[in-house]
Amino acid sequence: MTNSELKDFLDEKVLQYNTLEFIESDPVQIPHLFTQKEDIEIAGFLSATIAWGNRKMIIKNSHNMMELMGNAPYDFVMSHSEKDLEALESFVHRTFNGTDFSSFIQSLKNIYQNHGGLEAVFSKNQQADSMQKSIHEFKKLFFEIPHLNRTQKHVSDPLNNSAAKRINMYLRWMIRQDNKGVDLGIWKSISPAALSCPLDVHSGNVARKLSLLTRKQNDGKAVAELDLQLRKLDSKDPVKYDFALFGLGVFEGF
Template sequence: MNNTELKEFLDIKVAQYNTLEFIDSDPVQIPHLFSKKEDIEIAGFLAATIAWGNRKSIINNANKMMGLLEQAPYDFIRNHQDSDLKKLEPFVHRTFNGIDFITFVKALQHIYKNHHGLEAVFNKHAKKSSLQEAIHYFKKAFFEIEHLQRTQKHISDPLKNSAAKRINMYLRWMVRKDKQGVDFGIWKSLSAAQLSCPLDVHSGNVARKLGLLNRKQNDGKALAELDKALRQLDVQDPVKYDFALFGLGVFESF
C-alpha cells in the first residue's frame, strides 16, 4: 500500500473501532463511571496504572479500586485519614499490591495539594509535539513523597527509553476529544497533536506489518519512530490510529 491507501485503510479501521462499543471491553470504562473531572482523571489514572495482563482481570480489579475509594476517588484522595488506608492493604493486581496502592493515593493527594492537579503537572513540561518529557517530570513530582523504591516501577519513564504504553494510553483518554464518546478530552490545556500512540505487542506487531515501524523492540525509540509515521497520516490527531492498530491486532489477529 502507498501512503494514501494506507491512510484510507486505517481511517476505515478507526471508524470501525472508535465507537461506544469499544468501551465495553476496555479499561476506559472505569473513568466513564464518573462525571466530575477530578473523579474521571483519578479513576482513569489508576485504571491505566494496572492495565497490563488479562483485560477482564484489569477491569475487575480497577472496579475493586473504585469500591475501596468509596466510589468517590477525588474526595477520598483529598480527605482520607491514615486510618482509611488500612482497607487498601489487601489489594493486589499482579505486581501492584496494597502498599503500592496506598502510596499512589498519598502521591495523588500530594499532586492535588501541591501541584494544582494532574493536568497542571503534565502541562507544565509539555512540548509542542510531545508529552514524553512531561511524563518524566510527572513521575518525579509524583514520587516526591516518601515511598518504597519498588513502587516507582509502576510509572514508566520515556527518558529511560520506555514506550510508557499505559501512561500514553491514559493521556489519550484525558486529552483526545472524539465525537464518539470514548476519549474524554477534558484536559483543555493540552492537544491531541502532542500525544503518542500507546505502543504494546499488538499495536507494535500491526505497525510493523503495515510498514509504520521497523524497530523490533517496543521501546522509546520505537515509539518515536511510530509517532513520526502516524503524524504523517494525521498531524492533528495521530493517536486516533491507536484504535485501528489495536483493533486489527486484538480483534482481527491481523
C-alpha cells in the first residue's frame, strides 16, 4: 500500500467510525451527559482515568462515579464535605478504589481553586507538536497535595516512557473540534496538532500491520514513533486516525 493509498484508506475509516453511533459503546458518552464546561472536563477526566478493561464495565462504573457525585461533578469537587468523601469509599474499578477516588476529588479541587482549572494547567506547558511534557507537569501538580503513594499510579507519565493512553484519550476528547459530535472540543487554548494517539493493544496491533509502527511495546517511544507517522498523514489533526486504528482493531478485528 502506497502512502497515498494508506491515507485514503484511513481517512475512509475515520469517516466510518467518527460518528454519533460511536458514543453508544465508548466512555466518551460520560462527559456528553453534561453541558457546563467544568462538569464536562471533570466527568471526562474521571471516566478516562478508569478506562481500562471491559468497556461495558468502564461505562457502568463511570456512571456510578457520576451518581456518587450527585451527577454534579464540579459542584461536588468544589463543595464536598468529609462525609461526602466517605460515601466514595464503596467505589471500585479494578485497582482504582474509593481511596483513590477521594484523593482525585481533592486534587481536582486544588487545581480549580489554586491553578485556574484543568484547561489552564494542561495549556501551560504545551509544545507545538506534543502534550507529553504538559502531561508530566500536570501529574506533578495533581499530586502536590498530601496523597497516598498508591494513587499516583493512576496518572501516567509519558516522560517515564508510559504510553499514557487514558490521558491522551482524555485530551483528544477535550481538544479535538471537528463538529462530528464525538470529541467535545471545549478547550480552545490547545491545538489538536499537539495531540498524541491514545495507544492501546488494538490501535497498536493495527498500526503495526499497516507499517505505521515498528516498536513492539506499547510505550512512550511507540507513541512518539506513531505520532511521527500520523502527522505525515495530517499534521493539523493527527489524532483523528485513532478512530480508524481503534475501529479497525475493535470492530473489524483487522
